[in-house]
Amino acid sequence: MAKKHYYKDAFERASKERKEKILEVGIEEFSSKGYENANINVIAKNSGISIGLMYKYFSTKEDLFITCLNHGMEILEQALYDIMQSDDKLLVKAEKLIRTTCIHSKKNSHYIKMYNEITAEKSFDKRTREIVEQIESRRSSMYITSITQAFEKGDVRSDLNPKFFAFFLDNLLTPLQFSFTCDYYKERFRVYTGIDVNEMDDEQIVEQLLKFIESAFTFEKK
Amino acid sequence: MAKKHYYKDAFERASKERKEKILEVGIEEFSSKGYENANINVIAKNSGISIGLMYKYFSTKEDLFITCLNHGMEILEQALYDIMQSDDKLLVKAEKLIRTTCIHSKKNSHYIKMYNEITAEKSFDKRTREIVEQIESRRSSMYITSITQAFEKGDVRSDLNPKFFAFFLDNLLTPLQFSFTCDYYKERFRVYTGIDVNEMDDEQIVEQLLKFIESAFTFEKK
Amino acid sequence: MAKKHYYKDAFERASKERKEKILEVGIEEFSSKGYENANINVIAKNSGISIGLMYKYFSTKEDLFITCLNHGMEILEQALYDIMQSDDKLLVKAEKLIRTTCIHSKKNSHYIKMYNEITAEKSFDKRTREIVEQIESRRSSMYITSITQAFEKGDVRSDLNPKFFAFFLDNLLTPLQFSFTCDYYKERFRVYTGIDVNEMDDEQIVEQLLKFIESAFTFEKK
Amino acid sequence: MAKKHYYKDAFERASKERKEKILEVGIEEFSSKGYENANINVIAKNSGISIGLMYKYFSTKEDLFITCLNHGMEILEQALYDIMQSDDKLLVKAEKLIRTTCIHSKKNSHYIKMYNEITAEKSFDKRTREIVEQIESRRSSMYITSITQAFEKGDVRSDLNPKFFAFFLDNLLTPLQFSFTCDYYKERFRVYTGIDVNEMDDEQIVEQLLKFIESAFTFEKK
DNA sequence: GATGAATGAGGTTTCATTCAT
DNA sequence: GATGAATGAAACCTCATTCAT
Numbered sequence: 001m002a003k004k005h006y007y008k009d010a011f012e013r014a015s016k017e018r019k020e021k022i023l024e025v026g027i028e029e030f031s032s033k034g035y036e037n038a039n040i041n042v043i044a045k046n047s048g049i050s051i052g053l054m055y056k057y058f059s060t061k062e063d064l065f066i067t068c069l070n071h072g073m074e075i076l077e078q079a080l081y082d083i084m085q086s087d088d089k090l091l092v093k094a095e096k097l098i099r100t101t102c103i104h105s106k107k108n109s110h111y112i113k114m115y116n117e118i119t120a121e122k123s124f125d126k127r128t129r130e131i132v133e134q135i136e137s138r139r140s141s142m143y144i145t146s147i148t149q150a151f152e153k154g155d156v157r158s159d160l161n162p163k164f165f166a167f168f169l170d171n172l173l174t175p176l177q178f179s180f181t182c183d184y185y186k187e188r189f190r191v192y193t194g195i196d197v198n199e200m201d202d203e204q205i206v207e208q209l210l211k212f213i214e215s216a217f218t219f220e221k222k
Numbered sequence: 223m224a225k226k227h228y229y230k231d232a233f234e235r236a237s238k239e240r241k242e243k244i245l246e247v248g249i250e251e252f253s254s255k256g257y258e259n260a261n262i263n264v265i266a267k268n269s270g271i272s273i274g275l276m277y278k279y280f281s282t283k284e285d286l287f288i289t290c291l292n293h294g295m296e297i298l299e300q301a302l303y304d305i306m307q308s309d310d311k312l313l314v315k316a317e318k319l320i321r322t323t324c325i326h327s328k329k330n331s332h333y334i335k336m337y338n339e340i341t342a343e344k345s346f347d348k349r350t351r352e353i354v355e356q357i358e359s360r361r362s363s364m365y366i367t368s369i370t371q372a373f374e375k376g377d378v379r380s381d382l383n384p385k386f387f388a389f390f391l392d393n394l395l396t397p398l399q400f401s402f403t404c405d406y407y408k409e410r411f412r413v414y415t416g417i418d419v420n421e422m423d424d425e426q427i428v429e430q431l432l433k434f435i436e437s438a439f440t441f442e443k444k
Numbered sequence: 445m446a447k448k449h450y451y452k453d454a455f456e457r458a459s460k461e462r463k464e465k466i467l468e469v470g471i472e473e474f475s476s477k478g479y480e481n482a483n484i485n486v487i488a489k490n491s492g493i494s495i496g497l498m499y500k501y502f503s504t505k506e507d508l509f510i511t512c513l514n515h516g517m518e519i520l521e522q523a524l525y526d527i528m529q530s531d532d533k534l535l536v537k538a539e540k541l542i543r544t545t546c547i548h549s550k551k552n553s554h555y556i557k558m559y560n561e562i563t564a565e566k567s568f569d570k571r572t573r574e575i576v577e578q579i580e581s582r583r584s585s586m587y588i589t590s591i592t593q594a595f596e597k598g599d600v601r602s603d604l605n606p607k608f609f610a611f612f613l614d615n616l617l618t619p620l621q622f623s624f625t626c627d628y629y630k631e632r633f634r635v636y637t638g639i640d641v642n643e644m645d646d647e648q649i650v651e652q653l654l655k656f657i658e659s660a661f662t663f664e665k666k
Numbered sequence: 667m668a669k670k671h672y673y674k675d676a677f678e679r680a681s682k683e684r685k686e687k688i689l690e691v692g693i694e695e696f697s698s699k700g701y702e703n704a705n706i707n708v709i710a711k712n713s714g715i716s717i718g719l720m721y722k723y724f725s726t727k728e729d730l731f732i733t734c735l736n737h738g739m740e741i742l743e744q745a746l747y748d749i750m751q752s753d754d755k756l757l758v759k760a761e762k763l764i765r766t767t768c769i770h771s772k773k774n775s776h777y778i779k780m781y782n783e784i785t786a787e788k789s790f791d792k793r794t795r796e797i798v799e800q801i802e803s804r805r806s807s808m809y810i811t812s813i814t815q816a817f818e819k820g821d822v823r824s825d826l827n828p829k830f831f832a833f834f835l836d837n838l839l840t841p842l843q844f845s846f847t848c849d850y851y852k853e854r855f856r857v858y859t860g861i862d863v864n865e866m867d868d869e870q871i872v873e874q875l876l877k878f879i880e881s882a883f884t885f886e887k888k
Numbered sequence: 889g890a891t892g893a894a895t896g897a898g899g900t901t902t903c904a905t906t907c908a909t
Numbered sequence: 910g911a912t913g914a915a916t917g918a919a920a921c922c923t924c925a926t927t928c929a930t
Contacts, residue, residue, distance in 0.1 A: 010910080034344035036258035039903065050912045052907085061904065119406045120342035122256035132409040140414045157437070164430040167414040168394060175393040184341045187354040192362045192389040208386040215379070216434045219441035232893080261920070272895045277922065454889080478788035480702035483924065494891045496928085505925065563850045564786035566700035576853040584858045601881070608874040611858040615841040616834060628785045631798040636806045636833040652830040656882045659823070663885035676914080705899070716916050721901065895927080906916080 004134070006066040011057035022047045022057070026068040031113035035065055035121060066131060069118060072111030073135055077142075079104055084142040090150035091214055094169070098209050101173055102202040105180030112181045140166055156217050168216070172209065226356070228288040233279035244269045244279070248290040253335035257287055257343060288353060291340065294333030295357055299364075301326050306364040312372035313436055316391070320431050323395055324424040327402030334403040362388055378439050390438070394431065448578065450510040455501035466491045466501070470512040475557035479509055479565060510575060513562065516555030517579055521586075523548055528586040534594035535658055538613070542653050545617055546646040549624030556625045584610055600661050612660070616653065670800070672732040677723035688713045688723070692734040697779035701731055701787060732797060735784065738777030739801055743808075745770050750808040756816035757880055760835070764875050767839055768868040771846030778847040806832055822883050834882070838875065 011019065025047045029038045040061050044054040058064040083096045105112055118131065143166035150156045156165075178185035179197050189197045233241065247268045251260045262283050266276040280286040305318045327334055337357075343350065365388035372378045378387075400407035401419050411419045455463065469490045473482045484505050488498040502508040527540045549556055562575065587610035594600045600609075622629035623641050633641045677685065691712045695704045706727050710720040724730040749762045771778055781801075787794065809832035816822045822831075844851035845863050855863045 013910095032344070034258075034342070036256075037344065040905095041903065051905085052912050052914095053910080055905070056910075116342050119400075120256070120338050120404070121406065122254070122259060122339075128405050129409055132406055133413060136410045136413040144414075160433055161430055163415045164427075164434075167411070168431065168434050170414070171397040172390060172393050175397070178341075182342070183350050184343065184354055187351055188358045189389070191355060191358040192366075192392070193385050205386075208383055209390065211382055212386070212390050212438045215441040216438035219437040235893090262922090263920075273922080274895050274924080275893070278893075283921070457889095476788070478702075478786070480700070481788065484926095485924065495926085496891050496893095497889080499926070500889075560786050561788075563844075564700070564782050564848070565850065566698070566703060566783075572849050573853055576850055577857060580854045580857040588858075604877055605874055607859045608871075608878075611855070612838060612875065612878050614858070615838050619837040619841070622785075626786070627794050628787065628798055631795055632802045633833070635799060635802040636810075636836070637829050649830075652827055653834065655826055656830075656834050659885040660878045660882035663881040679914090706901095707899075717901085718903080718916055719914070722914075727900065891928105891930080893927105893929095895925100897924105899923090900921095902920090903917100906914105907912105908914095909912080 004130070006063040006070070007058055008056065011067075014057065018047075018049070022049070022054075023068055023071045026064055027072055027110045027114060030065055030068055030117065031110040035117055038065075040064060062127070066127070069114050069131070070134075072108070072114050073138075075108060076104065076111055076115070077138055080139065080142055084146050090146060090155055090217065091210075093146060094213050094217070095206065095210050097173060098176070098206045098213075099202065101177050102180065102205060105177050109181040112177055116178050116182045116185075139170065143169060157219065165217075169213070172213065176205070176209070226352070228285040228292070229280055230278065233289075236279065240269070240271070244271070244276075245290055245293045248286055249294055249332045249336060252287055252290055252339065253332040257339055260287070262286060284349070288349070291336050291353070292356075294330070294336050295360075297330060298326065298333055298337070299360055302361065302364055306368050312368060312377055312439065313432075315368060316435050316439070317428065317432050319395065320398070320428045320435075321424065323399050324402065324427060327399050331403040334399055338400050338404045338407075361392065365391060379441065387439075391435065394435065398427070398431070448574070450507040450514070451502055452500065455511075458501065462491075462493070466493070466498075467512055467515045470508055471516055471554045471558060474509055474512055474561065475554040479561055482509075484508060506571070510571070513558050513575070514578075516552070516558050517582075519552060520548065520555050520559070521582055524583065524586055528590050534590060534599055534661065535654075537590060538657050538661070539650065539654055541617065542620070542650045542657075543646065545621050546624065546649060549621050553625040556621055560622050560626045560629075583614065587613060601663065609661075613657070616657065620649070620653070670796070672729040672736070673724055674722065677733075680723065684713070684715070688715070688720075689734055689737045692730055693738055693776045693780060696731055696734055696783065697776040701783060704731070706730060728793070732793075735780050735797070736800075738774070738780050739804075741774060742770065742777055742781070743804055746805065746808055750812050756812060756821050756883065757876075759812060760879050760883070761872065761876050763839065764842070764872045764879075765868065767843050768846065768871060771843050775847040778843055782844050782848045782851075805836065809835060823885065831883075835879070838879065842871070842875070 011022075014022075022043070026038075026043050029043050029046070033039075038061075040054060041051050043064070044051040047054075054064070058067065079100055080097070083093055083100060086093065086096075088096070115135075118128075121128070144162055147156065147162045147165050147169075151158070151162050175185060179189035180186070186197055193200070233244075236244075244265070248260075248265050251265050251268070255261075260283075262276060263273050265286070266273045269276075276286070280289065301322050302319070305315055305322060308315065308318075310318070340350075340353070366384055369378065369384045369387050369391075373380070373384050397407060401411035402408070408419055415422070455466075458466075466487070470487050473487050473490070477483075482505075484498060485495050487508070488495040491498075498508070502511065523544055524541070527537055527544060530537065530540075532540070559579075562572075565572070588606055591600065591606045591609050591613075595602070595606050619629060623633035624630070630641055637644070677688075680688075688709070692704075692709050695709050695712070699705075704727075706720060707717055709730070710717045713720075720730070724733065745766055746763070749759055749766060752759065752762075754762070784794075784797070810828055813822065813828045813831050813835075817824070817828055841851060845855035846852070852863055859866070
């Protein structure tokens, strides 16, 4: 299945620079103001195009948002992909995953904010399913594949369901990711750990989370 | 410090029935439509009061929202409190916690949706900190207290920082909670596990997550 | 004719302290916010009475305003009266008038702001006539009486109509009064004279205006 | 310095007819109802444009008001300018000024009412200064220039400060202007002179005020 | 006399979307 | 392809006034 897109043909025909500009500006606007408060007239103006043309490219505000979101997700997924494709053992992958999460979260905060945005979005209703399906499928399949492999090699405990495994792993990583970028989660991190996330050494986070994961992954109750 | 509130004195003086009605209707509106799309004229009408009176009770839409949110949080926290106050061992508490999470999430879905709503909120700026601080402080201190006790009794591994411990534990539980109630997380759960959360036996979730947590809590690498 | 009033009988029956408090608070509110933006619920609260009682005292916001206004005008008129009743020559009265204007304007700025307020008011329509009639009649008759007396004594030039005389005199004094208290006129004074009214010596104003008036009053073209 | 304006670029691009229509309707609404009670939905409707477009032209109600005000002031100032630029002696200018004031006040009553409106305005706070500064600077500099010239030529008495001179002159003319147009001042005029301003012969006003001014301007006490 | 809860019309402002050019 | 003027519904919030107690 060709990846579904939410822009009109005209957008595809636009120059690379223009496409990138629109996405960049859109991501900036959506991630800083949130979906409801973002203004697509402003996005058009800041992208250097007319609002009329914007509507030649995207049918609705929602479509523009989803396109921006998907663009951001691609970048985020690439890093995940690079790690999960390697031949490393699962624990090594996990370590890389955590460390990369710390680094990427600071660099790509806009993308992560957009991702965070949709986890609470109420507006898409009919499409939510579709969007989530796409995003989370790509993400989960990477996890599940790696875990299943490790499972088969006997690298991890045998009494856990790989799918739940993947789910729990992502539950540990996603809030961590948000802790670096999203206001709510930032504050939550500070409340729990007593330290502002920006003043904490990434390695301490890596160390603590890795210990937690390693045991959960490997030790099996007799 | 008396708990800070975000309603006016007049609200306190209103009848119990009215207060509950307003909170109930407000929570329903906010959780189903989200903060931005919720309409306080609708909340007033459905509560059986005039909009003018609504503003005698709450200074702004935001204040009404926060009051609804706090009300919901109190209910959710009570369940948590009951478990954490017991004399059970940490692992037993964890098991109760997971099971209760499953049950409560279905019953109090509106409250949880509101909670989910603020994790992505962009509007509160100066107050976000304050609100989050209050909510997460109460929650985290319950975790941390229990964990520290277990720590001192030697019930849990000694090489993990109790604060991170608590943080990771909550990272596992909160997304689970959302998986029962919030559209995005529901779909995500289905993508990861392959099963709709409403058709899954709670005990399977309890079992899988408990194994994961138990190992993470107790097994220490030599 | 008994002086017309704009309050209900109940107000008359209220204690002196209460009456004064209401007027004081009302004048403060009206003069600082202007008629439209003044809030009579706030006036009631700050006066220590209920809004219900306020409406037992005054039928409408407008009536309260007029009563406050009249109260302020009485104070202002008293000073004028004291000067105009004396046996001084017109020029001496004029000098006292100017000097007193400077002093009083600083002391009774609230009253003057209320007076200024009505010179531009659009709301009273049917009553404007009545109110203005009362206020300006008292004021103008004091001027005209003094001028007519001086006229008869031959103290002033004979070719000017005393009524116009009074009108011009008041045209010189009223904007001066406003220059000490009302934002617009304050700035206007600064623009014309180059100096902030609060940093100018009153005597310079007295001297300049008096010279202007004296010649206008006494020198007759041959 | 280019004259500051309070409209958006879009307004400048609108057709001349539309611009004039909006200003005309706006001035009508503001001058008849006052700033607070003026309704910009009404102004939009009566101007034949949508409210949305109105906000494309002006950021706020206040900006629309100021633009209307400035437009009116320009017209008023032109008449003043024409007189003050001439080579006439100061007294001749004064005579023309008074006569023109009478005539113009009847013709441009809306503009004058708007001007009167701001002399009592409480809402603009930070901008009042700016607006007043602009309006009064233009006006006062015309007066002061003419007076200073007359001063140097020895046409007027030497013991009066030209700035105060200008201030007093304007104090005589501005209330006269308002007497033709603004309810309060109209009534005040009737109370002082005993005659309704509309039934009075302009020439009588010219004569009386001119005598007053002439003496004040030319006779110096020995 | 005194209270204050309750009303609800009405005004300013925003912004996604359309469409004539 | 490209423009941007134009729309108008809809939402938050204020406050003078009423009236039951």
